[in-house]
Amino acid sequence: MSVQSEPTRGAGPEPTRGAVPLLQVEDLRVSFHTDDGVVHAVDGISYSVDSGRTLGIVGESGSGKSVSSLTTLGLTRSPRAQIEGRMLFDGRDLLTMEDDALRRVRGNDIAMIFQDPLSALHPFYKVGNQLMEAVLSHRDVSKQAARDRAIDLLELVGIPDPQRRVDAYPHEFSGGMRQRAMIAMALANEPKLLIADEPTTALDVTVQAQILALLEGLQRRLGMAIIIITHDLGVVAEIADEIAVMYAGRIVEHASAQQIFASPQHPYTWGLLKSIPRLDNPRGEELVPISGRPPSLINRPSGCHFHPRCPYVREAHKRIDPRLEPVPDDPGHEVACLLQPQVRGSIWRALQAGQTPAAARRLVEPAASAPVEATPLAEEAS
Amino acid sequence: MLRYITRRILWGIVLLILVSALTFILFQVFPTTDPALLRAGRNSNQADIQHIRVELGLTHPIYVQFWDYMKGIFLHFNFGYSYYSQASVTSLIFNRLPATISLTVGAVVLWVVMGIPVGIISAIKRGTFLDRASMTSALTFVSMPTFWLGLLVLYLFGQVVGLVQIFPGPGSYVGLTVNPVKWFTSLILPWFVLAATQAAIYSRLLRGNLLEVMGEDYIRTARAKGVREGRVIFKHGIRSAITPVLTVLGIDIGGLLGGAVITETIFEIHGIGLLNIQAINHSDFPIVQGTTLLAAMFVIVANIVVDVAYAYLDPRVRYS
Numbered sequence A: 001m002s003v004q005s006e007p008t009r010g011a012g013p014e015p016t017r018g019a020v021p022l023l024q025v026e027d028l029r030v031s032f033h034t035d036d037g038v039v040h041a042v043d044g045i046s047y048s049v050d051s052g053r054t055l056g057i058v059g060e061s062g063s064g065k066s067v068s069s070l071t072t073l074g075l076t077r078s079p080r081a082q083i084e085g086r087m088l089f090d091g092r093d094l095l096t097m098e099d100d101a102l103r104r105v106r107g108n109d110i111a112m113i114f115q116d117p118l119s120a121l122h123p124f125y126k127v128g129n130q131l132m133e134a135v136l137s138h139r140d141v142s143k144q145a146a147r148d149r150a151i152d153l154l155e156l157v158g159i160p161d162p163q164r165r166v167d168a169y170p171h172e173f174s175g176g177m178r179q180r181a182m183i184a185m186a187l188a189n190e191p192k193l194l195i196a197d198e199p200t201t202a203l204d205v206t207v208q209a210q211i212l213a214l215l216e217g218l219q220r221r222l223g224m225a226i227i228i229i230t231h232d233l234g235v236v237a238e239i240a241d242e243i244a245v246m247y248a249g250r251i252v253e254h255a256s257a258q259q260i261f262a263s264p265q266h267p268y269t270w271g272l273l274k275s276i277p278r279l280d281n282p283r284g285e286e287l288v289p290i291s292g293r294p295p296s297l298i299n300r301p302s303g304c305h306f307h308p309r310c311p312y313v314r315e316a317h318k319r320i321d322p323r324l325e326p327v328p329d330d331p332g333h334e335v336a337c338l339l340q341p342q343v344r345g346s347i348w349r350a351l352q353a354g355q356t357p358a359a360a361r362r363l364v365e366p367a368a369s370a371p372v373e374a375t376p377l378a379e380e381a382s
Numbered sequence B: 001m002l003r004y005i006t007r008r009i010l011w012g013i014v015l016l017i018l019v020s021a022l023t024f025i026l027f028q029v030f031p032t033t034d035p036a037l038l039r040a041g042r043n044s045n046q047a048d049i050q051h052i053r054v055e056l057g058l059t060h061p062i063y064v065q066f067w068d069y070m071k072g073i074f075l076h077f078n079f080g081y082s083y084y085s086q087a088s089v090t091s092l093i094f095n096r097l098p099a100t101i102s103l104t105v106g107a108v109v110l111w112v113v114m115g116i117p118v119g120i121i122s123a124i125k126r127g128t129f130l131d132r133a134s135m136t137s138a139l140t141f142v143s144m145p146t147f148w149l150g151l152l153v154l155y156l157f158g159q160v161v162g163l164v165q166i167f168p169g170p171g172s173y174v175g176l177t178v179n180p181v182k183w184f185t186s187l188i189l190p191w192f193v194l195a196a197t198q199a200a201i202y203s204r205l206l207r208g209n210l211l212e213v214m215g216e217d218y219i220r221t222a223r224a225k226g227v228r229e230g231r232v233i234f235k236h237g238i239r240s241a242i243t244p245v246l247t248v249l250g251i252d253i254g255g256l257l258g259g260a261v262i263t264e265t266i267f268e269i270h271g272i273g274l275l276n277i278q279a280i281n282h283s284d285f286p287i288v289q290g291t292t293l294l295a296a297m298f299v300i301v302a303n304i305v306v307d308v309a310y311a312y313l314d315p316r317v318r319y320s
Helices: A065-072 A101-103 A126-138 A145-158 A175-186 A207-224 A233-238 A257-261 A267-274 A343-350 A355-369 A372-381 B002-029 B035-040 B045-054 B060-076 B087-125 B127-143 B146-157 B180-215 B215-223 B228-259 B261-266 B272-281 B285-313
Strands: A023-034 A038-047 A054-058 A081-088 A110-113 A193-197 A225-230 A242-247 A250-256
Touching: A023 A065, A038 A054, A038 A065, A038 A250, A038 B272, A054 A065, A054 A101, A054 A233, A065 A081, A065 A110, A065 A193, A065 A225, A081 B127, A110 A175, A126 A145, A126 A175, A145 A175, A175 A207, A207 A233, A225 A233, A225 B146, A225 B272, A233 A257, A242 A257, A242 A267, A250 A257, A250 A267, A257 B285, A267 A343, A267 B060, A343 B285, B002 B060, B002 B285, B035 B045, B087 B127, B087 B180, B087 B228, B087 B261, B087 B272, B087 B285, B127 B180, B180 B285, B215 B228, B228 B285, B261 B272, B272 B285
Parallel strands: A054 A225, A054 A242, A110 A193, A193 A225
Antiparallel strands: A023 A038, A023 A081, A242 A250
16 A cells, blocks of 8 residues: 555666667558548658657648657547557557557656647646546545645646645646646656657747756656657757657658757758757848748658758659668768758758858759759749 | 625616516507406496506506506515406416426426437547437427427327327326326426427537537547546536536526426416416416516526526636
């Protein structure tokens, strides 16, 4: 009984598992059958996360980043969804797990926080009760013990006066406090993996930094792995060890955070980087938006899915579907781009120097393209 | 909260005065048979009729009549006397109220018991055969006018007139205290007729609400923290989805207590609705006035009760 009344996991650090990562996703594919056709939300992605590490998954809405993480928790399961691949968590495949076994993993071993903490909390129940429910769903403890745990958790995430706040309703909290409460709820059972889906998007900028700092601090204390999903490279720059850039359901670039910011390889990543303001950019430099819209996931573009929006597209890119391949001389860096590595290097240097994408293209065009391939440029311009 | 309720009740009283003023005006403006003529009977002369007019106070101008009426209510709780039977309106209404309450309570229980589970199951089993079958039958019942459904069930099952005479027919109602068994059996068909449409409306309403709620972010949160699916549906989903249904329920009960005119007429249940219809036919103004006020009062009270209840059901709502 005394063991059960203690809601924390066994004391002592987790034994290191050696080479086996905590979560290993292999060739995950998720598609949904809708009245309009089959939506290929996630199209063969692989990644892994280790305990104590943070993976940032970056992409626009509709890139499949949220679907892939909801699939981790089995929350995309439905008669209309087709899910393939493998998702090994602690050696067990989450994709083939029975519903009830997966339920016991949810909120216990893997927890998740969401974008909008106001709509993610039930408006009719007190924050404390919602925290207690997270504890009681997985631990056979008394209500009083669960309530004590809820108060401890609120304190852990830096909510002042938790004794009193535990009886408040979500609408009585500020936005930042609600997200703290969501984080507290996710931490209720000390998960090994925390998935944060756009955790700061709905918050004020000052609060964003606080929440990220909180997540980092909690990770150091609890040693959990974090997957942070965002459209904002600024967010992952602060917190992620590794970054996967997703586009149209695929990972188009995957590397350590340093590599992504030092030598990004994919035109989409360049677009993301050039569209956020940075203090170390030259003064007066304009932000460059990525033109066009995310592609339909029902009728995806041929060849490289990014080609309709890519400023550096060649005719062949509309036919050839690029694979994720290692970047030469940059271990651990992978990219799915048909441009030659040295061409990519020149373009990025030109963009870094403040050139526009069109100017950067002209710079590399004579050297890299045969005369036959000069035509698509005119085509595209028309 | 107490101040809020007090304010609402005072406004309710003002509203009731306006309702009775409006009823007075309507009765004056629209042509009705002279109540004195009805009261005097066939073999009466002009002098008798004039005498009755004076006796009923009909010779006074309308505002004096209204003033006298209000004085009667506020000073003596006297709602006047029937032109037709001379009985006091209060006693007539109190005589008829048990039948209307019996009809209402049974019908409400029946439609809640039918409508709510059907709505929940339909939402959870969305798109299945069960869902489609329930929603099709719900649509059928919603489309049936009460007077038609009433006559239909009488034609099918009512004693004396029906094809399969298994339930008591029109005019079989007796009070609960007189004979509980007969009370119950006589009300089965009326309850069903009143409840059928409402059950259909409630099941559709709840299904729609629940489907919407189950798509909310907080349902995803509940699942993400590992809450069992049954608990997700009941504690998180239905808790939110049923709140607007309870609001409608309160107002519907209030409305029905004012008299279910069609059902009471078809089944000859001597409740408030039938009293009202008969009074209108007899130009029996004091009774019409009384039943109208009663119905208005039930609606107003139901609204206050619902609003106050809402503050307890939804913590975001606070009155000050």
